[in-house]
Amino acid sequence: MILAAGLGTRMRPLTDARPKALVPLGGRPLIEHALARLHDAGVERVVVNAHHHAEQLIAYLSGRDRIETHVSDEREELLDTGGGIAKALPLLGEARFYAVNGDVVWLDGVANTLRRLARRWDESAMDALLLLQLGPGALGYSGLGDFTMDADGLLHRRREREVAPYVHCGIQLLHPRLFRACPSGAFSLNLLYDRALAAGRLWGLRHDGLWLHVGTRAGLSVAEAALARL
Numbered sequence: 001m002i003l004a005a006g007l008g009t010r011m012r013p014l015t016d017a018r019p020k021a022l023v024p025l026g027g028r029p030l031i032e033h034a035l036a037r038l039h040d041a042g043v044e045r046v047v048v049n050a051h052h053h054a055e056q057l058i059a060y061l062s063g064r065d066r067i068e069t070h071v072s073d074e075r076e077e078l079l080d081t082g083g084g085i086a087k088a089l090p091l092l093g094e095a096r097f098y099a100v101n102g103d104v105v106w107l108d109g110v111a112n113t114l115r116r117l118a119r120r121w122d123e124s125a126m127d128a129l130l131l132l133q134l135g136p137g138a139l140g141y142s143g144l145g146d147f148t149m150d151a152d153g154l155l156h157r158r159r160e161r162e163v164a165p166y167v168h169c170g171i172q173l174l175h176p177r178l179f180r181a182c183p184s185g186a187f188s189l190n191l192l193y194d195r196a197l198a199a200g201r202l203w204g205l206r207h208d209g210l211w212l213h214v215g216t217r218a219g220l221s222v223a224e225a226a227l228a229r230l
Contacts, residue, residue: 001092002034003170004102005051005074005084010216019053021102022060025214026227029060033105038098039067041114047091048102049074049084081189086179094176096121101170103215105223107230109208117173120153120205127178127201128193130155132166133211139222141167141213153203157194166204169211 008015014023021031031048038046046067050057051074061069072088079087085099098114106113113131121129135145145164147155158164178192196202212223 001047001049001072001085001088001097001099002031002038002102003049003081003084003099004031004057005049005054005078006102007052007078011220014217014220015052017053019050019057021048021057022053023220025105025220025223030105030214031057031060031102034100034102035067035069037106037114038100041098041112041118043098043114044068045070047072047088049079049088051075051078078186080186082179082182082187082192083185085174085189086182086187089176089179092176096123096173096175099172099174103213103219104170105212105214105227106169106171106207107210111208113171113207113209116208117171117205120203121173122203123175125201126173126203127175127196127199129173129203129205130193131169131171131207132204133169133207134165135163135167138167139210139212139219139226141219143167147204149204149206153205154200155197155202155204157197166206167213169207170213171207 004021008020011020022029047070049072054075058071070091117129145158146168147166148164149155149166193202213219214223
C-alpha cells in the first residue's frame with residue numbers, strides 16, 4: 001500500500017491544485033518512485049489511498065500495465081495513517097503487506113530494500129517491521145529521531161527530551177493482525193506501533209542505502225539536488 005491521502009500542507013503552494021503524490025521529483029511524480037521500487041521488488045498489486053485532489057490521482061493511476069493498482073477512496077473523510085490502512089484492509093488480503101509513505105524516496109544499498117524487509121520478517125515474533133535510517137544519513141529530515149533499537153532489532157520509543165539515533169523511513173512490513181480491535185475512523189499508526197511495542201512485536205531493520213524525506217518544499221529541494229548528483 002502507498003499512503004497518498006495527505007493534504008500536502010507543508011508543500012504548499014505546490015499542492016494547492018494537485019495531490020502531493022503528483023508533485024514532480026527528478027522529472028516524474030513522487031508516487032512513481034514508490035511504484036517503481038515496489039515493482040522492482042516483485043510486487044504485482046498496489047493499493048493507494050486518495051483524498052486531496054483524489055480525482056487527479058485516480059486518473060493518473062488508471063490503466064497501468066506494469067503493476068495492478070487499486071484506489072482506496074477517502075474523499076469523504078481523511079483517515080490518517082492508521083485509519084487509511086484499516087479502511088483498505090479488504091483490498092490488502094490476509095497476509096503481511098508493504099506500507100510505504102507517498103512522500104519518501106529511497107535507493108537500495110547492497111540488496112533490494114523491500115526484499116531485505118521480507119527476508120527479515122519473522123511471522124512468529126513480528127506484527128510490524130519498520131525500515132530505519134540513522135539520523136545523520138536522513139536527507140531532508142531535521143527531527144530528534146523516533147526509535148532506539150536493540151542489537152537483535154527490537155524497537156523502543158525515543159524518550160521525551162532525548163535524541164534517538166533511528167528515524168522511521170515510512171517504509172514497512174505490516175500484518176493485518178496489527179489492526180485487530182483498532183479504532184474506527186481516523187487514527188495514527190503510532191497507536192498500533194505502541195501496542196506492538198508493548199507486546200514486544202515492533203521490530204526494525206536498518207536501511208543501508210540512500211533515503212530522502214520529501215514531505216516539505218525544503219525536503220523536495222534537497223532530494224532534487226541529491227538525485228541530480230547520482
